[in-house]
Amino acid sequence: MARVLDAEYWGVYEDRTLRVGVFLYEWLEAKRPALAPNTWAGYRACIERDLVPAFGGMLLLDLRPKHIDAWVSRQLAAGRGRTTVHHAVAMLRGALNHAVRTWRLRYNPAKHSVPAKPRAAVRTCWTPDQAAAFLRHNAEHYADRLTHLFEVMLGTGMRRGEILALHWSDVHLMDRKLYVRWTLTAVNNGKVHLGEPKTEASRAWVSLAPRAMAALHRQANLQMAAHADGRLEGLVFARPDDSPLRPQWVLDQLRKRTAELDLPKIGLHDLRHTPASIMIAAGIPLAVVSKTLRHSNLAITVDLYGHLLKDSADEAVTALSIALDRADALLADQASGGVFQRAA
Template identity: 75%
Template sequence: MAAVLDGELRGVYENRRTTVASYLREWLGTRKPHLAPNTYAGYAACVERDLIPAFGRIRLLDLRPKHIDEWVTAQVEAKRGRVTVYRAVSTLRNALNAAVRSWRLRYNPAKHSVPPKPRAEERICWTPEQAATFLRHGAEQYADQLTDLFEVMLGTGMRRGEVLALHWSDVHLMDRKLFVRWTLAAVDNGTLHLGQPKTEASRAWISLSPRVMAALHRQAAIQMAAHPEGRLEGLVFARPGGTPLRPQWVLDQLRKRTTEIGLPRIGLHDLRHTAASIMIAEGVPLAIVSKTLRHATLATTINLYGHLFKDSADQAVRALARALDRAESSRPRVLREGDDGMSVAA
């Protein structure tokens, strides 16, 4: 009764029977409908692998910052990956924020316990020459649908899941554009899940270059010839039965072909970074690069690719210096009378 009355007074309804484990699983259940499958899988892995073994038996009301800080220290000393530790504590903070918002906790004990976010490793990008070598090798040695898939990825900057989920109904060859409306993700034990892109910015159209158009025309011709009625339907890149290509198999093929010609080893997402770096190196305005990559904000593009802007920054300050020099050289010379009565230039 005292606890109930205290809750009425403070507006916080605390249940002393709730453990951290039961609360975290309840929180996961409420979040599942609102998360992409791979995002939910990442949260669930943090909860079951790290958070419940560490804090699950503690009552939710008894969890304190010292419990979390001690766990972080122990994980760092055990040489756990800093990214893994950061994600686990960030997940705990997010879950407890929800408890505070729903008046089940008075404060969030994980609020100040999240370690600094580790600096992301710099992505490996191919040069234009390396990318062209890779595409030429595929065309000469394989000439298969993966050759065209890699052409589309490098020629548009599409994400792996977006290109693997691309439907013919979203490709408009006459208009030289395609629409990104689906994404493919492999979750849990490799189960493939087809869903909508995560953000509104991702659901947009992309212009198609002549090279990408040629790749899509090749795939269209192959699929129309194989279809009994000569129609284009389903996925652009698929297995013979029409089912999606498995992302891991596509990655394995990328690395196999890369090894054959001795190029730097990269992942599928690095093809997107390569496309971005080539656009930036070619002097494409940053706003257009951001639009092509379908980033939510221009700041996202700057944060990801700011290290590639040195040449652009050099050009900017040189342009500024040239403008000042021109203004200085064109400044009108004013004549004034000197002390001896003679006119001098000022």
């Protein structure tokens, strides 16, 4: 009765038998509908690999900041990557926030224990010359579906999952546009899932330049020639049996073909960063680049590519200086005219 009255007073209903491991699995299962399959699998792997061995046997009510801080110190001292440790404790903090919101805990013991997020590594982007050389090499030595896939990726900035999930029903060649409706994910490069795009802004129309249009036309001809009835349906880029391409296989092919030209090693997502960097270098306004890449807001584009705006910043302050010089010269001319008038 005392515990019940205390819970009513504080608004927290403490379960004195619930252990951290059980709570984490319950929380993860409740999160499943809101997470992409590969994200959910990543969360589960982190719980099983790190959080349950460290805290799973403890009562949820007994977990304290000192326990979490000590684990962080041991992991870093053992050489674990700061990014891995940051993600693990950030996930624990998120789960314990849920415990606070559902009145299982009075406070979140991980609230101040998340180590600083490491600075993101500088992204590798190809120059226009390198990108053009890669595309020409593909066309001359392969001329296959990946040749056309890489052309469309570099020509639109589409994400890996979006290009692998693209259906012919969403390609409108007459209008020179395609619609991003699906994204493909593979859990541990195993089971493939088709789901909704990353954000609401991601589900949008994408314009097609002549090069991307030509690549899609070639891919259409390639696919129709492979079917006796000449049909054009299903996935745009697929295996011969029309099943989805495996992301890891596409990445392996990218690396193989990149190595053949001795180009800087990049990943599939860098094929999205490269067109962004080329557009910015060409002087395209950042707001237009953001819209083209279908970012949720302009701040994301600035965070990702702000370091590429160095020349734009030089141009901006130069324009400011020129404007001030012109205004100052005009004032000087007016002042000189006033002196002559008074002298007369």
